[in-house]
Amino acid sequence: MLEVTDVSVSFGGVHAVQDLSFQVNEGEIFSIMGPNGAGKTTVFNVISRFNDVDTGKISFEDEDITKVAPHVIARRGIARTFQNVELFDHETVLQNLLIGQHTRRQTMLLSEVFFLPKVRKQELEFRSKAEDIIDLLHLQSYREKTVDSLPFGIRKIVEVGRALCLDPKLLLLDEPSSGLNPEESEDLSFWIDDINEELGVTIMMVEHDMNLIGQVSNRVLVMADGRHVVTGTPSEVQSHPDVIDAYLGT
Amino acid sequence: MRFVLKTNYGRDIDIFKHRAHASWYFVLIAALLLAPLVLDVFYEKQLTELFIWAIAGAGLMLLTGYSGLVSLGHVAFMALGAYIHAILYSRGWPLFLSIPTSALITGGIGVLIGVASLRMTGIYLAIATLAFAMIVEKVIAHWPALTGGHSGFRVDDPAMFGYSLDSSTAYYYTCLTALVLVFFGVINLLRSPTGRSFIAVRDSEISAQAMGVNLLQTKTLAFALSAGLTGLAGALYAHRIGFLFPDAFTIMTSIMLLMLVVVGGLGSLHGVIFGAFFITIVPQIIAIARDWLPTGIAQSGGLEPLVFGGVLILFLVFEPLGIYGRWVKIRLFFSQFPLYRKKTFLRQKSYLKTERVH
Numbered sequence: 005m006l007e008v009t010d011v012s013v014s015f016g017g018v019h020a021v022q023d024l025s026f027q028v029n030e031g032e033i034f035s036i037m038g039p040n041g042a043g044k045t046t047v048f049n050v051i052s053r054f055n056d057v058d059t060g061k062i063s064f065e066d067e068d069i070t071k072v073a074p075h076v077i078a079r080r081g082i083a084r085t086f087q088n089v090e091l092f093d094h095e096t097v098l099q100n101l102l103i104g105q106h107t108r109r110q111t112m113l114l115s116e117v118f119f120l121p122k123v124r125k126q127e128l129e130f131r132s133k134a135e136d137i138i139d140l141l142h143l144q145s146y147r148e149k150t151v152d153s154l155p156f157g158i159r160k161i162v163e164v165g166r167a168l169c170l171d172p173k174l175l176l177l178d179e180p181s182s183g184l185n186p187e188e189s190e191d192l193s194f195w196i197d198d199i200n201e202e203l204g205v206t207i208m209m210v211e212h213d214m215n216l217i218g219q220v221s222n223r224v225l226v227m228a229d230g231r232h233v234v235t236g237t238p239s240e241v242q243s244h245p246d247v248i249d250a251y252l253g254t
Numbered sequence: 255m256r257f258v259l260k261t262n263y264g265r266d267i268d269i270f271k272h273r274a275h276a277s278w279y280f281v282l283i284a285a286l287l288l289a290p291l292v293l294d295v296f297y298e299k300q301l302t303e304l305f306i307w308a309i310a311g312a313g314l315m316l317l318t319g320y321s322g323l324v325s326l327g328h329v330a331f332m333a334l335g336a337y338i339h340a341i342l343y344s345r346g347w348p349l350f351l352s353i354p355t356s357a358l359i360t361g362g363i364g365v366l367i368g369v370a371s372l373r374m375t376g377i378y379l380a381i382a383t384l385a386f387a388m389i390v391e392k393v394i395a396h397w398p399a400l401t402g403g404h405s406g407f408r409v410d411d412p413a414m415f416g417y418s419l420d421s422s423t424a425y426y427y428t429c430l431t432a433l434v435l436v437f438f439g440v441i442n443l444l445r446s447p448t449g450r451s452f453i454a455v456r457d458s459e460i461s462a463q464a465m466g467v468n469l470l471q472t473k474t475l476a477f478a479l480s481a482g483l484t485g486l487a488g489a490l491y492a493h494r495i496g497f498l499f500p501d502a503f504t505i506m507t508s509i510m511l512l513m514l515v516v517v518g519g520l521g522s523l524h525g526v527i528f529g530a531f532f533i534t535i536v537p538q539i540i541a542i543a544r545d546w547l548p549t550g551i552a553q554s555g556g557l558e559p560l561v562f563g564g565v566l567i568l569f570l571v572f573e574p575l576g577i578y579g580r581w582v583k584i585r586l587f588f589s590q591f592p593l594y595r596k597k598t599f600l601r602q603k604s605y606l607k608t609e610r611v612h
Contacts, residue, residue, distance in 0.1 A: 052464055078466030090464075092457035094521065103454045107466035109447040113475070116446035117439045123446050124267060131263040170465065 005030040005206055006051070006082075006174060011060030013046055013230075020046040022230045024060075028174070033200055033207045035217045035238075038227035039251055044210040045087060047227075048176050052084050053077050064174070079107050083172035085163045087179045087210075093152040097143060097162050100151060101134035104169030137165045141195065157188045161195075168199065175199065177209035181216050193219045214242065226250065256589070269441055286430060290423045298422045299494075300534055305429040306490050308530035309436050311514045312523065313483030316440060318512070319520040320449065321476035322456030323371055327383030328511050330390035331481040333503035335360045335488025337394060337401055340409045340498055349414045357486040364481025368474035387508060395500040406499035409492045419493075429490055436483060440523065443479075452476055484511075506559070513562060517569050519578030528577035536561065 006028040013021040021043040028034045036044045049055040051062060053074040062070050064080055072080075092100050108130070111123050138144055141161050146154060151162065160180065167175055180196070181189045193216050199205050200220075211217050217224060218238045226233040226241055228250035234241060241247055258265070258272045270276035290298055310332060317323050339356035343349065367386060371379055394401045401407055412419040412428070419425050443449045451472045454462035463469060492498055510533050518529025540561055544552040551557065573580050587594045 054460065054463075073468075074463040075466050075468045078464060084464050086461065086464075090458045090461035092454055092461070094457055095453060099450065099453070103450045103462075103467075104465055106447055106451060106454070111447065113443075113448055116448050117442055119442035119446065123442075124264070127267050127446065128263050131266070135263075166465070 005065060006208070007061075007063045008047070008051075009061045009063075011047075011050060011062065012058045013043075013050055013055060014058055019230050021050070024227070024230070024232055026225050026232065026235060028206060028208050030206055031200070031204065032222040033196065033209070033220050035221040035224045036208070036210045036227060037212065037214075037217060037224060037241075038233070041229075042227040042250075043230040044227055045178060046230075048084060048178050048210060051077075051176065052082065078170055081171075081173035082176065083167035083170040083174070084176035085160075085167050085178055085180065087182065089156070089159045089163050091151045091159055091163055091166065094150060096148050096150055097146045097154070097165075098134060098138075098148065100162060100166050101137055101169050102130050104166040105130045105133060107170055134169060137168050140168075140198070141165045156183045157185065160184060160188075161192075164195070164199075168203070168205075172205055174206045174208060177207060177211075179210055179212065181211060181213045189213060189216055192216070196220045214238075218242075267445060269445075283434070290426055295422050298426050300538070302422065302426045302429045302494060304530050304534045305426075305433040306487050306494060307511075307514060307533060308526050309429075309433055309490065310484045310487035310511055311518065311526040311530050312436055312440050313480045313487065314511050315515050315518075315520075315523065315526050316443075316452070316483070317476050317480035318515050319522070319525070320444065320456060321452040321473065323473065323476060324376065324380045324512075325367075325383040325480070326380045326505070326508050326512065327367070327385075327387035327390075328480075328484050329503045329505065329507040330383075330387040331360050331364065331484035332488035332491065332507065332511075333390055333394060333500075334363060335485025336492040336498055336503070337407065337488075338485070339489035340407055340492045341400065344410055349412055349419075353486065353489045356489045357482045360485025360488070361478045361482030364477040364479075365474050367481070368477030369470070371473050371477060372470050384505070384508075387505060391500055391503065394503075401500075402498070404500060406497055409496055409498060412493045425493060429494075432486065432490060436486070437523065440483075444523070448475070510562070513566055516566065517576050519576030519581075520574075522576075522578040524581070525576050525578035528581070532577065536565070 008027065009025050011021055011024045012019070024043075024047065026034075036047060038044055046055060050057055051069075053069070053072060053076075057070060060070075061068060064082065067080070069077065069080065092103060095103075109126070111120075111126055116123050138147060141164065143158075143162065143165060146158060146162070151159060154162070160183065164177070164180065167177075177196075180192055184192060196207060196209075196216075197220055200207050209221075221238055223235060224238050224241045225235045226244075226247050233246050233250055234244050236244070256272070256274075260266065265271070270279065286301075289301065293301070310328065313331070314325065314328050317325055335356050338359050339352050342352035342355060347355070367383065370382060374382055395403055397403065398405070412425065417424075419428050444452075451462065451467045454465060454467050455469065455472050455476075459469060462472075495502060514529035514533050515525065516529075517532050518527070519525030537558060540558055544557070569576060575582075583599060586598065
């Protein structure tokens with residue numbers, strides 16, 4: 005579904021990612037792990053086109069997305085969350101979820117100025133979709149709260165919800181469990197499973213929490229210093245000597 | 255306290271949230287419609303000016319309050335709107351064509367600034383727009399063949415379909431109509447995807463893009479709409495002052511507009527009205543106060559900027575959400591009396607925000 009071929013990215017003299025290749029298959033949960041500075045987040049930023057690649061190619065559903073504009077990525081069906089949460093802070097949870105549906109917008113400016121019936125109809129559709137997501141993630145009690153008044157754990161969930169509002173084919177989760185307490189992490193692992201199985205969304209995530217990775221992922225890619233170390237099932241990877249090397253040094 | 259029972263999602267989309275809400279606005283509109291019957295000409299003209307400021311304010315609010323882009327150059331759009339309309343009107347265009355045309359042309363010029371704004375944020379954008387205002391002012395001053403230059407440009411008396419709108423009452427209704435239409439359009443826009451994309455760009459450009467919002471398109475549109483509305487206000491203002499000259503549109507007007515949106519309350523349309531009220535009434539209060547002050551102070555020219563500047567600082571320090579923010583608190587105080595807690599509006603500490611792309 006997603007194919008990354010020989011991608012290299014450098015920032016000045018820092019080689020953040022070097023000759024990385026991997027592919028994500030439809031329907032799976034694919035994790036990337038690695039020590040700090042391994043280039044995991046850069047991989048995400050390259051896929052969502054916030055950073056340019058120096059060399060290499062990225063294709064999604066057999067179409068080259070290496071050069072498209074960042075906002076087009078969302079329209080192709082790739083949604084993402086951010087490590088430190090990037091929500092629309094001054095708006096309510098509901099508004100955030102509604103913004104998430106921007107890619108499905110059908111109405112033009114002029115019809116919106118007069119709020120023609122079709123705009124209202126579209127608003128109602130957006131709203132019921134947002135309500136579905138609220139139900140799925142149990143956000144009912146936060147619906148009308150502004151985001152900047154919510155605790156961090158809830159914000160992370162809201163961000164996942166907002167990404168789901170895009171109806172994505174591929175969901176990129178950047179450290180979904182960071183900042184969550186163990187109980188919240190556990191809930192998260194169930195939701196990730198639900199999203200994957202019930203909504204049929206392919207998931208790719210960067211994660212440090214080995215428990216979470218072990219519970220949900222089908223395959224794990226380990227990176228170190230911008231390079232590919234090993235790809236395999238969680239249990240294979242965990243005991244692989246190169247991985248232990250990367251984390252503990254030799 | 256009022257509890258609104260919502261039985262369908264449409265209730266959240268409606269402009270009026272409940273019947274009492276709607277009836278208050280009905281009362282307000284009725285009062286404004288009947289006002290000319292009881293007010294004398296001076297107050298009528300003041301209210302007309304308030305409406306014009308509110309239209310321009312709605313334009314700037316769309317840009318600064320909702321899209322997070324600061325502009326110090328809005329006086330230029332006002333001047334452009336005023337001159338374009340006055341010139342077209344003097345060449346025999348009918349009023350109902352020349353006002354929208356001037357707003358459209360101004361909006362088109364706004365597009366150019368919007369494209370440039372993609373590469374600038376914050377203070378840099380403010381400076382660039384300021385430069386734009388300077389350029390427009392100079393062009394107007396040094397193009398006497400078209401604009402009359404420093405000797406000014408006489409605006410023909412407004413008339414439509416053979417009826418003169420020159421009386422202060424007729425013009426009052428003209429501006430009130432324009433204001434209501436503008437607000438209707440802006441409210442609609444803000445409750446539809448376009449308005450949400452503005453807010454998205456304001457709060458986080460990076461995640462707006464991740465949600466599929468086209469930054470260039472959104473910022474350009476925000477600038478175009480903002481410039482267009484300010485141009486419309488300028489066109490109406492042209493008849494209000496009757497005679498155009500470059501010094502009528504100085505940087506001071508831009509600052510007044512910025513002040514309107516900040517003092518009124520960034521990110522709220524109520525704030526526009528409050529702000530417009532504020533900037534029309536304060537000069538009057540100062541004029542009255544001059545009679546009571548010692549002559550040394552009363553005669554000094556800097557009194558008005560001093561008061562405006564002082565009030566702006568006080569607002570930024572004590573009530574960054576402006577008059578509207580205060581109004582929300584007062585309303586809550588009464589609706590929850592005696593259980594209101596001061597800390598309700600205390601912001602939780604926000605979390606680390608780094609500059610890097612996450």
